[in-house]
Amino acid sequence: MTTNTLIDRTDVADSPSTASTASTADGDPCAERTEDRHQRVMRNAKRVLARPSATVSLRERLSSLIEQGPTVYDLSSSPDTYGDGVVADLEKRVADLLGKEDAAFFPTGTMAQQVALRCWAERTGSKQVALHPLSHPEVFEANAFRTVSDLHPVRTTGAPRHPTAEEIREIPERFGALMLELPMRDAGYLLPTWEELVAVTHAARERDAIVHFDGARLWECTAHFGRSLAEIAALADTVYVSFYKSLDGLSGAALAGPHSLIAETRIWRHRYGGRVFQQFPAALAALIGLDRELPRLSEYVAQTHMVASAMADGFRDAGLGWFKVLPEKPHTLQFQAWLPFPAESLVEAAARQAEETGVAVFQMPWWEPGLPPGIALTEVTVGAASLDWTPGDVREAVMDFVRRIEA
Template structure:
């Protein structure tokens, strides 16, 4: 009986996932148009004006030269580092970075938050594949403090800071706090590595340009698809000696790919077209967040949490006091019935009667006024309540 109920619930979730995809594709209004559900034709259209980004009469890249090297130079220039290396994945880039630093410091221990991407989303690759060892900082869903780094009861060779810390709500320290975190690591003779998959989004919160942010770290990893909507890929930026060694390890890890020009061109497109827009997305995310809070209050929801209250990037969390399946169904029905998809991402259940999702504000979201957001919230809550009433 229990097994049958569980199977039925799983089938309902799979069906809702397919409905959500279809609703997303057909919705007239969303807060972000993600490339995740785009067709091949739509993705390839991203390269229609590639001739504006790079000389297409040059020969295609071979094992990391040509357009890939041009992309590496572009990233190094944006981050103000001596060099950068292109990697097919961020998982590989960060493993290589941490492995190189472990060899240089003589210490395989990496101090990091237990909610860091390396700990939660990579099947512990950096320990299982690269032989590194985590030293976990605080267990709270927030960035660590300088005091916590100074008070760690064992040494470590590298401090890894995820900026922003996605699973805690895309949260960032203040600029002063970040400076203190780095100083605390230096006091312990450790190097500092930034997991900057979304570092591109942080300039508004820090009030500093990318070069000044990256300058605090010894090495920085950035993604080309999370913020910039590229086809994939990542870069590791830092001193020339580190990057040269990283390229040797890239080959050993299987990252010396024969040709990567479509991904490299899409990354150049993201740096040219999407990067300048990110500050505007961050600022409008704060408008959307405030309207969400007001909308849920006006709808009489017992409590609703937007976290952070003022988003640090263009992504943030929304917490509601409802069953996760119920709000997921209401979100899909709203899109199917009205053409407005307010909550495009999945809902998780952190506890009984709790639901949490992520909000992403991009170009499509700039069209939403606060009144639009509040009206969508009212329609959404009405559907949640109708569902609860059966």
């Protein structure tokens, strides 16, 4: 089963496509817009598996920075200016965590990866980048690789999984870089085994290609691989990590690698418009995430295993003849759920469950049509808010959700 790659998802960044955000008001200015209802319902839900930052009030986000900031950084110091101060300190910490010589802060991962691979293309003499067709640049970035950076993607495999070493060796075209998304989001947040990852990176080097990790959620991968962040990152020449996904930061990303290349990426960051005057809120939030969330991610992964298993039990006990939890044992904090109903019905069922019971087992409005027609999928994320859920809680919530789905 693969995700629906025919849906244009470039306008929603890293959120799944919404099944319906059109207003149901029919011209009534007093009626609540659909998207406003979803925001209200998620914000007011008492029990969730994860609390998306988009549903938290601005006051709460600012209060968190003020309350937790002093525990990770000296707030009496001067604000950063064009990347010094707290931003430079964050860069050093990331480089140390990943075992790399240097790291550069970027406002977005899209910019960071384009810049990294553009710089590698100049060094390798090849603009060809081998990557999976379900990878982030191909699904979410509006063809930025081609139209902005003049890079040319080469498909590694069409299967909804990571490529094998043999597939890398058999790519007919020359390529200068192999990009691996860890985990691969649109295939169900999948990771290879450690042995498979080592073999694939070795195969790329046999082709005289560099290896770049799209590690937006690399922070979550240590439990699956049984290796430290530095050991994982050592397999790649450069690594990109995000601060707002696993670590609950405000925004921003980092690119880590050799001194000489990172120095070059800083020049291109400026050319791409990423040399921002002050970025201390994002940098401070990232430091808080590294201090507070990073040590707990393995605990969240273990809870995700329980949630996925109990969710499957709930679907089964509710009498569904077909459903899919992918993968059955998640590799990170996220997994996919597939159900044989229209996406609109599932969004409405989730909204009514949260409004009537205060329980939001699925986030809204994150259900999207799948292939073939008549089925839909969502992404389930597990975080700190889930830790007081028991298998029975998940099972009962899922069964209650199924009862609310419109036939």
